Every structure is written in C-alpha cells, then in structure tokens.
Amino acid sequence: MAVKVLDKLIDKEDTFEIVRDKISEILLAETANQVDLAAAEPNPSLWAFKVYLERSNAFEQFLPEANAPDKDVTPIVNIWYDNGSFPGNQGDTVERQVHEAVYNIDCYASGVSSDNPAGGHNPGDKAAALNVQRILRLIRNILMSNVNTYLQLQGIVGRRWPNSITMFQPSIDNRATPNVIGARLALRVKFNEFSPQQTPEILELVSVDIKRLSDGQVVLEADYDQTPPI
C-alpha cells in the first residue's frame, strides 16, 4: 500500500512551464520593440505578429472581409510545449533531472490576391508563404540573438537551439480563401527540473573532532547528548 510521504504542497511551476512562458514573453515584447524600431520604415506592421500560448481552437482572425472594421491580417504565432526527453546519464535519481524540451513555435500568415496598379496582380498564395517566412525569420533572429542565449533565464536554461524549421504545404483539397500557410520553428531547450525533497528528521546530533595529541596519537573527541545511566 502506498504511503503518503511528501510533506509539502506541490505549488511551484516546473521549469518547462517557466521556459514556455518566457518564450512567449520574449516574442511578445520583441515584436512590439521591432515595430517601434521600424517607425521610420514604410510599413512597420511587417514586424508585427500576435503571440498565443497553447491554443488549439481555430483561429478566425483572417475571416473578416477587406472592408470589415475588425479585419486583421497580422500573422499569428502559437507556442506550445511538444515533448521532452530526460537523458538517463544526466541528472540524478534523487533531486535533479535534465530535461531537453521541444517547443513548437507555429506561425500562421494569410495572403489575399490583390490588384497591382502597375500591372498584373499579387497572388494570394505567394503572399501567404512570404508573409509566414518573414515571421519565421523574425522569430529565429529574436530567439537566437545573444541576449537570449539563455532565454533571459540564466542559471535555469542551459542551452537553446533551433531544432528544425518546417513549412506546411497546403493540402490538395484545401481550396478555402484566404490563402493561409503554416510554418513551424521547433526550439529545443535544455534545463533542469527539480523534484520535491522530503524534509529530513534529525534523529540524533553527534559532533566529532579528530585531533592529534602531542605524543602523536590520533583521537576522536565526540560531543553528543547522553542520558546518564542510572
């Protein structure tokens, strides 16, 4: 029969949750920063993207029509914890485990075909792909900048590395409009996870000094509570 042994409530976040939240904080802060830095550029909105965390409901932002007051074509970034591995030759079985986690940073961008007054037109499928690749570029540059070497969690994060970038080609039967393309930057992050430690109960306190006497003898001088014999 299992015995309850933990004497503390588990009310702390695990490191993988802290890292997940920090990735979203970094991206959220930096996209706003980039838009500010691009104030002199012709189109600062090219540096903007929305940041979401662990979302699974459908994104409906690209649905409103061209003239709709709530139309918003800002690309979307959704961060979610995908998987983690715990190398058996690292960490220990008592308190600390090394966690190598993969976070999926998914990007979504739309493209609507539009007229080009100079001639021809701008195809929406190409625009969607270029838009999402622009967001991939921004995210990789932000997360791999030297200021984010430890994802601003120095002492917690050991290493972060872009595991892969994947472009998701639309399926053949996907004929919906507008064109929406998805892409993913999988970020691998290495950090420690700690587990609850049982508070030890002091059974007896024994203090021992090791001394060498003048005649060369090595003696142990012990100091402990003792109930004198009756």
Place this chain on the structure above:
Amino acid sequence: MGLKEIAAADARIILNDKITGVAIPIIITDPDGVVGNLTGNTNDIGQLIDVDTGVAVSGRFATIVITIADLTEAGLGIPRGIADNNKKPWLVDFDDVNGNSYKFKVEEIMPDRTIGVIACVVGAYE
C-alpha cells in the same frame, strides 16, 4: 435533340433562373478587362483550413457555376486560374443573399463539357 443537348439546355435554364431558381447575377471580368454580366449559381460557405499544425484556421469556400454557352455569348473565353503575377486574373463579382458585394479571383476551374457548365473555385481578391 439528344439527351445531352436536352441536359445542357436544362442546365442553362436552371443557371439563368433568377425568379424561381437559385441563380443570381455574376459579373465576370477577363484578364483583358472584358466584362460579362452573366447569371449562375454561387456558393460561399465557411470552411476550416487545416494548415497541418494541429490548429485550424477559419476561412471561406466560394464557388460559382455558369454555362459555357453564356460565357461564349458574352464574348468571354473559359476562365482559369492565372498564376503569373504579371497578368491580371479572371475576376468574379457577386452578392451574397443579404446584398453584400464580394470580389473574387478565379483560382481553379472544373469544366464539364458534357453538359456545358463550368464550376470555378474562387478566392478573395482586393
């Protein structure tokens, strides 16, 4: 008149019946700017887009169905999706049931020369 001709004629009647049928006005503009005021069936419904990330994106699926004979009478050829960005696309304008106007670009066609109709999948155009 054979059965195929009868079927084609019936299809043309159905796709032009704005009074008792489902047909509505559709404006087709070819890449050269030739405009045809036609009538046909339209479809514009919501559709989830699966971008393969595990999270869907909401979109629309819009189509029109018109007869090849009507296109020919209007001086238009067969619409098709134009991939070249140095060319104008085939454009389609029609209203929804509430009178809101939408402009689309022809992205994919499915001609049925058996009974003389052509279905076009259209995408939003600005």
